[in-house]
Each structure stands twice: as C-alpha cells, then as structure tokens.
Amino acid sequence: MARKRTVAFSRNAVNLFFHLLTRCNLNCHHCYINPAQHGNQTLPLETVRRWLAAFQARSHETNLVLLGGEPTLHPDLAPIIHLAREMDFGSVTVDTNGYLFNDILERVTPADLDYLSFSLDGPTPTVNDPLRGQGSFQACVDGIRKAVSRGFTTSLIYTVSRANIDHLDRMGPLLEDLGVERFFIQVIGLRGKSAGPPQALGAGSTGQVSREQWMQVVPRVAERIADAGLTVVYPKVFLAPGEAFACAGRVAENYFVFPNGRVYRCPLCEDYPLHSLVFEDDQLSATPKINEADLFELAIPEGCVMNRLVQPGNIDYGPGGRPLYPIACCLLKEEVRRT
Numbered sequence: 001m002a003r004k005r006t007v008a009f010s011r012n013a014v015n016l017f018f019h020l021l022t023r024c025n026l027n028c029h030h031c032y033i034n035p036a037q038h039g040n041q042t043l044p045l046e047t048v049r050r051w052l053a054a055f056q057a058r059s060h061e062t063n064l065v066l067l068g069g070e071p072t073l074h075p076d077l078a079p080i081i082h083l084a085r086e087m088d089f090g091s092v093t094v095d096t097n098g099y100l101f102n103d104i105l106e107r108v109t110p111a112d113l114d115y116l117s118f119s120l121d122g123p124t125p126t127v128n129d130p131l132r133g134q135g136s137f138q139a140c141v142d143g144i145r146k147a148v149s150r151g152f153t154t155s156l157i158y159t160v161s162r163a164n165i166d167h168l169d170r171m172g173p174l175l176e177d178l179g180v181e182r183f184f185i186q187v188i189g190l191r192g193k194s195a196g197p198p199q200a201l202g203a204g205s206t207g208q209v210s211r212e213q214w215m216q217v218v219p220r221v222a223e224r225i226a227d228a229g230l231t232v233v234y235p236k237v238f239l240a241p242g243e244a245f246a247c248a249g250r251v252a253e254n255y256f257v258f259p260n261g262r263v264y265r266c267p268l269c270e271d272y273p274l275h276s277l278v279f280e281d282d283q284l285s286a287t288p289k290i291n292e293a294d295l296f297e298l299a300i301p302e303g304c305v306m307n308r309l310v311q312p313g314n315i316d317y318g319p320g321g322r323p324l325y326p327i328a329c330c331l332l333k334e335e336v337r338r339t
Contacts (some may be wrong), residue, residue, distance in 0.1 A: 039260025098140030248331035249296030
C-alpha cells in the first residue's frame with residue numbers, strides 16, 4: 001500500500017495552509033490566530049472554491065491543509081474536502097482539535113482525506129488541559145480512536161513550551177496505543193496569544209524553551225519515537241555555529257491563506273500586515289513593497305530575519321557582538337523515519 005502524503009517541510013515542497021475560519025471552541029494559550037490581522041469570517045463554500053482555484057495550476061504538487069480556528073466547525077467542510085479532491089490537490093489534510101463537529105467522519109471517507117491531524121500538548125489531561133482547555137485531552141483521544149477505527153490515517157501535533165517539554169518523552173506509548181502514524185513536534189512562536197502576556201506556558205514571558213533544553217530533549221525523543229515505527233518531524237530551530245541557513249521563502253513554496261484575504265509566505269509575519277499576496281475580489285495579487293518577500297532576500301548572521309525581528313530572545317551573542325549560532329527557518333524541518 002502506497003504511503004499517503006501530507007504537508008512537507010522540505011526544500012522544493014509546495015504547501016497551502018488554508019484557514020477556512022478563525023472561530024474555535026477552545027481557547028489555547030499558545031494559539032497563533034489573531035483576528036485583528038486574520039479576520040473573523042467563515043468563508044463561504046463558493047469563496048473557498050474561487051480561492052482554491054488560484055492555486056489549481058500546480059494542485060497535483062501541492063499539499064493542502066484545511067485548518068482554522070477549528071475547521072470541523074465549518075458547516076461545509078465535507079464539500080470543501082470533496083472539492084479539493086476534484087481539483088486534484090496532491091494531498092488533503094485537516095488539522096483538528098479532535099472534537100470533530102458536524103459529524104465530519106460520517107460525511108467523508110478515508111479515500112477523501114490523506115490525513116486527519118490532531119493537536120495534543122501533553123500525554124495526560126493534567127499536562128494538556130491547562131494549555132488547551134478542560135476536557136480537551138479526552139475529546140482529542142476519543143476523536144483519534146474513532147478516526148483510526150474507521151480507517152483514517154492520523155497524525156498528531158505537539159507544541160513544545162516550558163509547560164510541557166518535560167513530558168514530551170512520555171508521548172511515545174500514547175502515540176503507539178492510539179495508532180497515530182506521524183508525529184509533528186512544533187516550536188512555539190511569538191505570534192497570536194503567545195506574543196501577549198504570559199498565561200500558562202511556564203516560567204518567563206514567552207513559554208519558549210532554551211536552546212539547551214531543546215537540543216537535549218527534542219532530537220533524542222524524536223529518534224526514540226521513530227524507533228517505534230512512527231515518522232517524526234521537528235524543527236531544528238538552532239543551527240550549529242557556521243551551519244548554512246536556508247529560508248523556505250527562497251527554496252520552497254508555502255502559502256498561508258486567512259479569511260480576510262491575506263496570504264502570507266512566512267508564519268512569523270502573521271501578526272503584521274507584511275503579507276506578500278492578497279485576495280481582492282477573489283483575485284490573487286501581489287502586495288506593494290515592503291512586504292515579507294523583501295525580507296527573504298536579506299542575509300544576516302542570525303539566520304532567520306523574522307526571528308531576529310520578532311523573537312530575538314532565543315539568540316545568544318558572543319563578546320564581539322556576533323551571534324553564537326544562527327536560527328533555522330521554521331518551515332524547513334528534520335524528518336526521522338525508519339525504513
């Protein structure tokens with residue numbers, strides 16, 4: 001049986017992250033959605049059809065991810081999935097918190113969808129629920145079990161913060177028990193709620209873990225979980241001193257579409273009107289300079305330009321003022337898979 005495709009964080013990848021709405025039933029402390037910058041609309045089916053058509057020329061190469069907010073709150077998610085299949089997108093994934101509203105599993109089949117990707121930020125309710133909401137752990141686990149029992153291929157996203165990094169190594173047995181096939185480990189970025197006042201993300205103002213914590217924990221856990229047969233994807237975050245930096249804005253194609261029509265190429269730009277593309281009257285066009293695309297061309301010793309601008313606290317400098325290491329692009333990730 002051929003391995004199903006989903007989002008790819010690598011050179012030459014083409015990914016379309018399509019936010020159908022920004023509304024959600026949860027109130028996660030690290031949510032990146034910013035209604036002031038992204039809108040609060042729920043896109044009608046016909047608008048989704050016209051906007052997807054703007055990317056149809058290369059649809060067979062493109063990994064489409066339908067997300068929100070919570071995409072299963074969209075009453076037309078099933079027709080949108082069917083539409084994406086008709087438009088021949090290379091893969092179709094839905095990112096969900098696991099509540100699976102509108103009987104979505106009754107309205108689509110595993111043949112319609114390559115992956116159902118769930119979000120969980122701890123191996124137990126005690127770890128997860130303070131970050132994502134009371135009852136969210138059980139709802140997500142129940143949703144995964146239901147999806148797997150019906151033949152859907154599933155993945156799971158874990159956003160690492162100071163509040164849960166010490167529990168990452170406990171995720172392996174849970175992932176195996178649930179039958180999840182891919183595990184995405186994410187780094188928390190300073191956008192949306194995590195860019196505001198601290199809530200429940202751990203000591204400090206951002207919840208971001210230190211370089212030492214990340215490097216000691218994440219690669220080791222990724223290798224161990226991959227040994228159990230899962231594919232594990234994680235951002236490198238911290239490059240070695242002298243290691244070459246590459247920007248996905250130059251070596252891959254990623255598009256982040258929001259309900260207000262903004263289309264970004266870099267997620268770290270999403271709290272600012274730096275989008276390089278926009279839908280106006282259902283037509284996709286480039287925005288005037290200066291926008292994120294202009295920043296992709298800059299070369300600085302710190303690596304990622306947007307990281308240096310919006311979250312410079314994860315960079316350490318030597319006595320001469322030079323950074324001790326560059327920061328990697330968050331859209332170019334490591335993948336660990338045992339053949």
